[in-house]
Amino acid sequence: MIVDSAVYRAGTRVPLDVETADLAAMRARCGAGEFVWVGMHAPTSDELEEVAAAFDLHPLAVEDAVSAHQRPKLERYDETLFLVLKTLWYVDAEDAVETGEICLFVGPDFVISVRHGEGGALRQARVDLEARQAVLAHGPSAVVYAVCDQVVDGYEQVAAALVEDVDEVELSVFSEDRTNDSPRIYVLKRELSEMRRAVHPLRDPLGRFANGTVHGIDRDAAPYFRDVTDHLSRTSETVDELDGLLSTAFDAHLARISLQQNEDMRKISAGAALIVVPTLIAGVYGMNFDHMPELHWQFGYLWALLLMVGTSAGLLWFFKKSGWL
Missing domain, CATH: 3.30.460.20 (CorA soluble domain-like)
Incomplete structure (x- = not known):
């Protein structure tokens, strides 16, 4: 038009x-x-x-x-x-x-x-x-x-x-x-x-x-x-x-994105380590053997708990210091 x-x-x-x-x-x-x-x-x-x-x-x-x-x-x-x-x-x-x-x-x-x-x-x-x-x-x-x-x-x-x-x-x-x-x-x-x-x-x-x-x-x-x-x-x-x-x-x-994925993997790995180490200790002390360290000790149960908490605390400090968490 x-x-x-x-x-x-x-x-x-x-x-x-x-x-x-x-x-x-x-x-x-x-x-x-x-x-x-x-x-x-x-x-x-x-x-x-x-x-x-x-x-x-x-x-x-x-x-x-x-x-x-x-x-x-x-x-x-x-x-x-x-x-x-x-x-x-x-x-x-x-x-x-x-x-x-x-x-x-x-x-x-x-x-x-x-x-x-x-x-x-x-x-x-x-x-x-x-x-x-x-x-x-x-x-x-x-x-x-x-x-x-x-x-x-x-x-x-x-x-x-x-x-x-x-x-x-x-x-x-x-x-x-x-x-x-x-x-x-x-x-x-x-x-x-x-x-x-x-x-x-x-x-x-x-x-x-x-x-x-x-x-x-x-x-x-x-x-x-x-x-x-x-x-x-x-x-x-x-x-x-x-x-x-x-x-x-x-x-x-x-x-x-790549950096964020690396950070995520570090956090996942650190979190897994915090779970795996206590699980390993519990698994060892849960095996059915008579001749194990501190097995018949009166404070053996407390020792195992303290060992799990102590290793977890040590790992947490290490991961915080290295920037993984």
């Missing part, structure tokens, strides 16, 4: 006397320096085919925009650029990074934005851009900048949420409590991989925009793209750092 469509001239939205759904008429009304921005959300194949017919979009790019399972990329079809971006948002209760997709068709006199998924709504980006006439005056390049800026800002928000969760994992791993952190560490590493698949491939297109080497993107807009590229690089570094921290936390978690 078409969410919004408008014609812009010199950084200002132009009122028209044609239906906004009549895209061919809107494009025909565009003069020099004007362009159309059409925003679509989860369009069907038929809806996108109508837009493709009005703006002469390449069928391969249209097919990619409909399928909505593309990696971030920048391609050129004649005079039209096709840019794919992954949108991200974070569900903290589930430690889950949810993904969507935005496809941009960029021509000399039009921008078609096709959005899939719940996140990454471009309404606010359009409103903010319309309030910045100097930026919007760069034409279709300004729309590309605004969309990329919003998407990368979303990446930074997700990265900030992941930083908090990784900090929680580190505190849990190194706490005195016995915790099972392996499942959460795995989930967070999986979500970081999802984020990496969105962030890393986008560095090349944004870098080319920032260098002003892409035909169809205004070279004067390069400083804006450099700002977005800087934010993207910072987010990429954060993702790599968090992945390394989680790997270290997982190794530390395994080491703590």
Whole structure:
């Protein structure tokens, strides 16, 4: 479905006397320096085919925009650029990074934005851009900048949420409590991989925009793209750092489990020794022999009890001193 469509001239939205759904008429009304921005959300194949017919979009790019399972990329079809971006948002209760997709068709006199998924709504980006006439005056390049800026800002928000969760994992791993952190560490590493698949491939297109080497993107807009590229690089570094921290936390978690198991075995062994030694003495004195030390002694029974208590006390002192108990 078409969410919004408008014609812009010199950084200002132009009122028209044609239906906004009549895209061919809107494009025909565009003069020099004007362009159309059409925003679509989860369009069907038929809806996108109508837009493709009005703006002469390449069928391969249209097919990619409909399928909505593309990696971030920048391609050129004649005079039209096709840019794919992954949108991200974070569900903290589930430690889950949810993904969507935005496809941009960029021509000399039009921008078609096709959005899939719940996140990454471009309404606010359009409103903010319309309030910045100097930026919007760069034409279709300004729309590309605004969309990329919003998407990368979303990446930074997700990265900030992941930083908090990784900090929680580190505190849990190194706490005195016995915790099972392996499942959460795995989930967070999986979500970081999802984020990496969105962030890393986008560095090349944004870098080319920032260098002003892409035909169809205004070279004067390069400083804006450099700002977005800087934010993207910072987010990429954060993702790599968090992945390394989680790997270290997982190794530390395994080491703590091994250490706890060793401590448990020492305690079990010490406890068993405290039982085995008195049992051995009782077993010896319980054998049916006449010629045994102190067997017919008046205090033999007391002697056996004191021997069991004394050996147990000696073992307990030894285990306490050695740290086994």
